[in-house]
Amino acid sequence: MSVMLKKIKKIIIEYIISNRLFLSYVVISLISTLVTRSYTIGLEKSIYPFITDLGIILIIGSIGYFIKPKNQYKYFFTCVCIFSLIGLINSIYYVFYSSFASIGELASLSQTETVTGSIWEKFRIHYLIFIFFPLIFNIIHKKLSASSYYNFINCIEKSKTMVMSTLIVGITLLATSFIFAQKSDYSRLKKQWNRLYIVDRFGVLLYQGNDIVQTLTPKINSLFGYEDALKLFNDYYSSEDNQKYKEENKYTNILDGYNIIFVHMESIQDFAMDLEYDGEQITPNLNKLAKEGLFFSNFYPQVSTGTSSDTEFTLLSSLMPAASGTVFVSYYNRNYNTLPKILKEDGYFTFSMHGNLASMWNRNKAHPNLGYDGMYFEESFTYNEDDVINLGINDKLFFQESIPILENIEIEYTNYMGTIITLSNHSPFTFIDKYGEFDFSEEVEVLNEETGEIETITTNYLKNTAIGNYLTSVHYADSALGDFLTYINASDAFDNTVFVFYGDHDAKLTRKEINYLYNHNSINGELYTEEDENYIDYNSFEHELNKKTPLIMWTKNAKLKNVLQGEVKYYMGMIDVAPTILNMFGKTNEYALGHDIFNIKNNNIIAFPNGNFLTNVMYYNNSTGEYYILNDSTVIEDGYVDIRKDYIENLLEVSNSIIVYDLLNKKETNND
DSSP states (O other): OHHHHHHHHHHHHHHHHHTHHHHHHHHHHHHHHHHHHHHTTOOOSOSHHHHHHHHHHHHHHHGGGGSOHHHHHHHHHHHHHHHHHHHHHHHHHHHHHSSOOOGGGGGGGGGGGGSHHHHHHHOOGGGGHHHHHHHHHHHHHHHHHHTTHHHHHHHHOOHHHHHHHHHHHHHHHHHHHHHTOOHHHHHHHHHOOOHHHHHHHHOHHHHHHHHHHHHHHHHHOTTTTHHHHHHHHHHHHHSSGGGTTOSOOTTTTTTTTOEEEEEEETTOOGGGGGOEETTEESOHHHHHHHHHSEEESSEEOOOOTTHHHHHHHHHHHOOOOOSSSOHHHHSTTSOOOOHHHHHHTTTOEEEEEESSOTTGGGHHHHHHHHTOSEEEOGGGSOOOGGGEETTEEOHHHHHHHHHHHHHHHHHHOSSEEEEEEOOTTOSOOOOHHHHOOOOOOEEEEEEOTTTOOEEEEEEOTTTTSHHHHHHHHHHHHHHHHHHHHHHHHHSSSOTTEEEEEEEOSOOOOOHHHHHHHHHBOTTTSSBOOTTSTTOOOOOHHHHHHTTOOOEEEEEOOHHHHTTSOEEEOSOEEGGGHHHHHHHHTTOOOTTOSSOOHHHHGGGOOEEOTTSOEEOSSEEEOTTTOOEEESSTTOOOOTTHHHHHHHHHHHHHHHHHHHHHTTHHHHHHHHHO
């Protein structure tokens, strides 16, 4: 036994000595993947992502043995740089979206020049470790070059043997990971919707490689999977379930002949509407609108990586965002059945308005394809650099300058439909000098331990915090909205117009940042613990439920005011907006995936791009399989979750098939 152990020890020592460069590549690359998971989802106890990443690193590294030893450094160095870049990009990306980057987003990099502030705000100093990995590998190479290592290896290395042995070990590791995978793991890997789960189960490298395949395959060959996608499409739209909830209701045709303007409110969440400090509301104008108009109080955006652009697309088309990449950048030239196109059939003039560059999110190409005739972007407004907040023209000036344009549209066209996109409330929320101050001061009674008397102190604990800066920004945006409403009410125009105000998505604040709002102890400056009677359990589910945004229909038309009034508590997603409003015009979109909320009511299921879903009963997390009951007294029926999971999976696949394979365009062509 001792002889055998000595032989094994000798083999290991000889292998290490003769493969120092390769082993350095393996160790550094593996550490890079571990750090990536540590900075994002965390290092779980599961060994499978570690095994999978190591297997891929070995398989890719085995190719290096085909290269002469003196040139192997260039290949391994390139690999280390790529793995480090994957780690750096995903770590920063995760802070923004709590997800992992897709190659489809690489086409969106041209957009980052306008969100540089947001990127730098999310950058963490410890991300620099990804830059050190290639530097460390380079130092190791220089030390080996200074020795006789490369000459020695050139004489003894058997490249074919090393390729095969390394490849076999790598494949064995991958096979081990896949053998112990469950059927649902393969399904999630194939569909690539639940990125967090894929990385947690298979590691970041397999996720990234799989994403490349998923993203490029339809682009390389538009017929790849087309027949399956078409069958899925036809089965879905011909099913009896798809015919449900399409009857008329009391809102049918009430907007016939009216104009409609959507006001896209950047990053405004409902919870801000509930807050006031020293009697001053954060959003007095939104609150006034909610009381005067038809307020949908359980409304949820369904965005993916395209954020604002996803909202625009989902609202107009009643389809979900693309599974990979963004529709506005990667799939803008497909045919979509949209609200503007349907209203144009009745002679409506359609337009969009935005205080930024027309190229932002590729809107100059995407908007015409979605059905907008007129586009009024940065070049349509008069402003100087002092008028800019963050991404573009400040909301106050933007609204002020929009009124003459809107009035001219009303004069020139009998009917119109438009979208006005605001900007000022975009992250990072750091432009305090331009927002204006909001006083978060509160008076708190505390016990003076020395005197034993109760004293009143003033605290301003939200000042200069992430949540405090956000609420200050929201207050500014709400003030600009108030100015806009003043213009509208003072104008002789717009009496025949309905306005739809909606928050496009959440503010991308972390749970920790928002928890500070609910659990900060003003007396000692610390957070309440679970043992404290004032503690609020702001868990991950509460954080997701808190991402709802305002949706309000409002008009100054005397006849419609009494109809478009009240609170609608049904749970509603962004894909339900177009079907609901089209019914009010007496129209339908036969390819809508959403529903008229006044037909489906409490039976609605809100799908999220990652496979999560929300009903009036529960919020379900597709990544963990856990769910949160909205009402403790609710009894969950057997099969409740599985039935809705199947529904969500089918809906997401149908939607993505329409986008990727341009099914609506091909269907029209075939019908012709």
